Amino acid sequence: MTPDFWPTLFVFVLASLIGLGVIRRVSRLLHTPLMSITNAISAIAVVGSIIVTGSDYPLEIRILGAIALFASMTNIVSGFLITDRMLKMFKTGSKPAGEK
Amino acid sequence: MTPDFWPTLFVFVLASLIGLGVIRRVSRLLHTPLMSITNAISAIAVVGSIIVTGSDYPLEIRILGAIALFASMTNIVSGFLITDRMLKMFKTGSKPAGEK
Amino acid sequence: MAMTGVTQFAYLVASVLFIFALHWMNAPATARRGVRAGVAATAIAVVFTWAQPFIIHHWWIVGAIAAGFIVGVPLSMVPLTAVPQRTALSHAFGGAAAGLVGTAEFYLGWQEGPGHLTTFKMVALVLECILGYLTLTGSLMAAGKLQEISWIPQRPVTYPGQNIVNLILLAVAIGLAVAVIINPTAPAAPLWFAIIIGLALLFGFLLIIPIGGADMPTVIAILNAYAGLSAVAMGFALDNRLLITAGALDGSSGLILAIIMCKAMNRSFINVLFGAFGQVQKVIVGGEAKVYKSETVEGAAQVLEQANLVVIIPGYGMAVAQAQHKIRELYDQLKKRGITVKFAIHPVAGRMPGHMNVLLAEADIPYTDLVEMEEINTDMPQADVALVVGANDVVNPAARTDKTSPIYGMPIIDADKARMVFAIKRSKNPGFAGIDNELYFADRTWMLFGDAKAVIGELVKQLASGSGMH
Amino acid sequence: MAMTGVTQFAYLVASVLFIFALHWMNAPATARRGVRAGVAATAIAVVFTWAQPFIIHHWWIVGAIAAGFIVGVPLSMVPLTAVPQRTALSHAFGGAAAGLVGTAEFYLGWQEGPGHLTTFKMVALVLECILGYLTLTGSLMAAGKLQEISWIPQRPVTYPGQNIVNLILLAVAIGLAVAVIINPTAPAAPLWFAIIIGLALLFGFLLIIPIGGADMPTVIAILNAYAGLSAVAMGFALDNRLLITAGALDGSSGLILAIIMCKAMNRSFINVLFGAFGQVQKVIVGGEAKVYKSETVEGAAQVLEQANLVVIIPGYGMAVAQAQHKIRELYDQLKKRGITVKFAIHPVAGRMPGHMNVLLAEADIPYTDLVEMEEINTDMPQADVALVVGANDVVNPAARTDKTSPIYGMPIIDADKARMVFAIKRSKNPGFAGIDNELYFADRTWMLFGDAKAVIGELVKQLASGSGMH
């Protein structure tokens, strides 16, 4: 075990508990946007991709990294954009409807 | 900075977020028992007290530890007992009331 | 390659922002703030990782990021009906990213020789790669099934000995994983690792083929959880808490959405993953003696005009027909007459959690008129008309009464309790669960056969032309 | 002294159990499960800490734990009215424990020489000790004020130059803290550390004296947060995540309770800590021309018998008089006549958050009849009788109307909207905020002067004897 293992496991367990608590309270109205925003968040693998792509590593390693970085970045861009696009559609009835 | 500092700070921040989320949802009915149960939980200092009391340390250090252990243990015992005592009183109206 | 305090602190801030991003998704009013928090968190993560001194190949990074934008922007503009496929495809990208980073880390460590790959790190890398690559092929299959690509079978594919084959493959994978974890610097280790990757890719494929196309939404949620967990494994391998926090959030999200779907269908995880649900269709037919009563659009329009409370129950058919904009026109026509119009939203109507809500929101229908199942059911007996638009299973009373029905026990919208029911669908074919629907034969039900968009369009025309006379 | 994996795992389990313990406090139905989870977590923490191989003085531990039980059990049996004092006393114990452990760790490290006290550990130890010892004396003072011990002044104590004295002391403390953190093994370090401890003890004392006795409940919540934070600091010093998690939970709890109380009183933290609120009393008198209308117990009983909906509004006076059991009898008498009885619970009625709820629950009144302020206010206009039992500020309409009133803006229970109000109190004295209450002069209000327990007792007697005639 590395010295960091236990604190890091703690972080994992606490973050999972937070996740369960927070996600259970997401409005049912928004479950589709929820799927796309978590999709964007899981592209946090971008951190690992940047390290592998940008470090002083052999070429073939960096190629793997660059593909991973491209894939992560695609998810980040498309995930947040589409979530926001969907959320913009949700309107209350208070304003005069059908302005469009 | 010790190597464990950052993971441990993560633990602190996540635990605080969990605390804020969980405590905000505690029923207002139960705020008095909440005060006494958190009182018992903060006696977790018992962990440090046991280490200081029981290790192979000089006598004067162990005396400090023993006092701390006594104080923590008092809080644990009285905190949980009084919380439970209060909670036992909360009844719904469904059962025939006033059995007492 | 230790990180500086500044970077560590930035990662902590980003983690907290991700948590708030999801927290703010709890209501439409704050949800866009959630997106901004998510974007900020990701930007912080990218900038502070990039800024570390050991990052030197900046043009590589610029190139890959630019390519990501070039592909990502169009991918965000797909029609809303294609959102499930897009999500599946994205999971495939996410799985690939995790798998590739894991692979790179392993070969790097192997080249650098003993000491770089501790047992702990190896366990994390193996898990990261298995989860990542399995998510890659599994998600591609799911996307294919949802896009109804012709050479991917929609029906569950099962064959004799399927379980035995899977178990043998699993045993091989575990054996190799143990070998490579114990002896990561063996000359053969890269080969073993490559075989493990191959098996993970194969597993993703094998996991999906026995599941029917219509169960793909649940599968997508589960794959979302896997993608999150592979980010967690990467976090353990790289000793990075930001990855662990964000991954854990995704894992919880996928898990909870899958549970919600299973509950709303009254099925278990196991049943979804191995139940080959779509096959039930041929078993239950019967009831050919029963008759449907059809109604004309004119007649339906007249009834609607007289109503006080109309409850519209949309289902998958509305999504197929893209009828939401016509429904908006109908809603306006009815509102103009002072009629109360509510939408009854079943949690699994459509093919994706929240499917109906986004489509109706797209048509500018205020979300305050979208009512959840539990709530609308108490009002159903007061409804003068229940207008079923391409919904089927979610209004099937067999779920309440018929113990032999495959959907028995699934909570439904009580359309049959309304004073009168109009049901729009194209044919006498059953819905997703493959079973007949008693509602359509009920005394108070009249069918409006046809494509949902067309039928509603005609209803609107009737009401619009008749509105002067009213 | 590194911990084994088993211990680490046990600590993780205990942390999760603590989280669930507080989670289950969200409803009375699951709250006792929460206590069991808390007990289990603490037991795990104790057992696995004790079982570590470097723990050798077992009899010391047994002795201290036994002493803890001997004192703890009786402390758990105090009457419910003494709960605030008990809580304050407990915080003093908790603060002492944290401070003593911190002190022991410092002297130990100092004796063992350079290298043992890293800067990081020193920062944690100094914070632990300051928070711990400050909590100790602060809580003792708070407990004293709540117990109304004669030589502890109830009134806020302020004197000229108070702030300057405090600032000078703070500067000295910070200077010494920096010195001891930078140079922890200096020969003079133990002396510096001792002076820091002394100053912390003094600060606890100075913090409380300018605060009025009645503001002690808010102070207790803040001291609860401090006690939690000192456990967090201990966790950083000992590199122990269990302490950090549990401490953070307590910190949040104290913070949130303090915020709730401040909001319900429409005051700020700053105002509570430095506002010397209780002094306002003498300023506002006026209105001596106004008259109270008294009512007899017989008359009140007759009115109550004719009511359909009676709302009882308890306040601090009910706690002082211990009238909850008599109220229970009144409740039974009214219920027997088919009258609906509800209790209107203001969030800061009494002297402790949730004070009224525990007292009424003690008298076996079902908690389903205890209604929160926001909810009961919508029903108030329908109430035939509002019976105010020893409440004052929480029903003072000045909070709604009089901008000059010190309680202006505080949300109140709208007793004045009921068709008729009976108010039980002993005298014409004001309540906690020290201001007159317009409600008592209102047209529809009749006073029932006397001790709450006595007055309600007589009401019950009237109703019981009259019940045959009804």
Ligand SMILES: NC(=O)c1ccc[n+]([C@@H]2O[C@H](COP(=O)([O-])OP(=O)(O)OC[C@H]3O[C@@H](n4cnc5c(N)ncnc54)[C@H](OP(=O)(O)O)[C@@H]3O)[C@@H](O)[C@H]2O)c1
């Ligand atoms: N939402 C989710 O997350 C999710 C996930 C997994 C599974 N599911 C399952 O999906 C089902 C959803 O129920 P549902 O009632 O929404 O859908 P459904 O039971 O699949 O019924 C859809 C109906 O729409 C009709 N339809 C199709 N195209 C149409 C068109 N162009 N115009 C008019 N009607 C059309 C079909 O009849 P015709 O062919 O005769 O037109 C069909 O009966 C449930 O069984 C649920 O368990 C949902």
Ligand SMILES: NC(=O)c1ccc[n+]([C@@H]2O[C@H](COP(=O)([O-])OP(=O)(O)OC[C@H]3O[C@@H](n4cnc5c(N)ncnc54)[C@H](OP(=O)(O)O)[C@@H]3O)[C@@H](O)[C@H]2O)c1
């Ligand atoms: N709950 C908390 O957490 C908390 C915390 C901090 C501050 N506070 C403050 O405490 C106050 C609570 O309001 P409240 O309405 O409950 O109490 P209150 O305003 O203090 O009034 C209590 C009333 O009870 C009467 N009383 C005292 N002993 C009595 C007895 N034996 N029999 C009958 N009546 C008796 C008193 O009048 P007589 O003397 O004439 O009998 C007094 O007017 C608020 O101002 C609140 O801000 C509460």
